Amino acid sequence: VLAVWLALSLLAGTGAQEVCGGPPAAPAHSIPAPQLSPEERLSPHMPESLRCDACHAIAFQIEEQLRRAEGKVGRKALSESDYVDVLERSCSQGWESYGVQELDGEKRLAGPGLPRQEPMSVMVLGGPWPGRLSKMCHGYVGERGEAQIYGAHRRGPAALRELLCHGEKGACAGGKAGGPGPPKAMQNEL
Secondary structure (H helix, E strand, O other): OHHHHHHHHHHHHHHHHHHOOOOOOOOOOOOOOOOOOHHHHHOOOOOHHHHHHHHHHHHHHHHHHHHHHHHHHOOOOOOHHHHHHHHHHHHHOOOOOOEEEEEOOEEEEEOOOOOOOOOOOOOEEOOOHHHHHHHHHHHHHHHHOHHHHHHHHHHOHHHHHHHHHHOOOOOOOOOOOOOOHHHHHHHHHO
16 A cells, blocks of 8 residues: 555656646656455465466575575585575565566566566555465475475576476466366465
């Protein structure tokens, strides 16, 4: 809500020069906030349509945190206790820089590590998104295990995304609604 107010107030502020005798302002553009469904607003779980984006955001954050930790210790590989700590911190972070934008009529998760960021759109931050991302991240670590995730990280960002997002049960695997994967994932999460 704050992000919507800020964006609209910035856009509304362009007419002030005209009143004060400045050059005429360009016509204001109206940019609506994404209209969220009840599931998108209220569910404790990440909506099915945003899970692939969420998975990519999680993979990006895990990769960044592990890369930074490896750089700090000055050696190539982290000890098991170190990478377990880093993964826990990665999932427990705030996630406040992520939100939802509407791009070409489709709602997409937006934030660091995600493509298709539109500078002239309204992004809804906060709310349920940080908690949902944290919950998904902890779920991935619990399902895949710290050693498997760290091993994928050591092979490179593409391997980590493949492990978390694109495998047989991954959030980006298969088609949209109606495929055999998504209903099972939804059912298991409930």
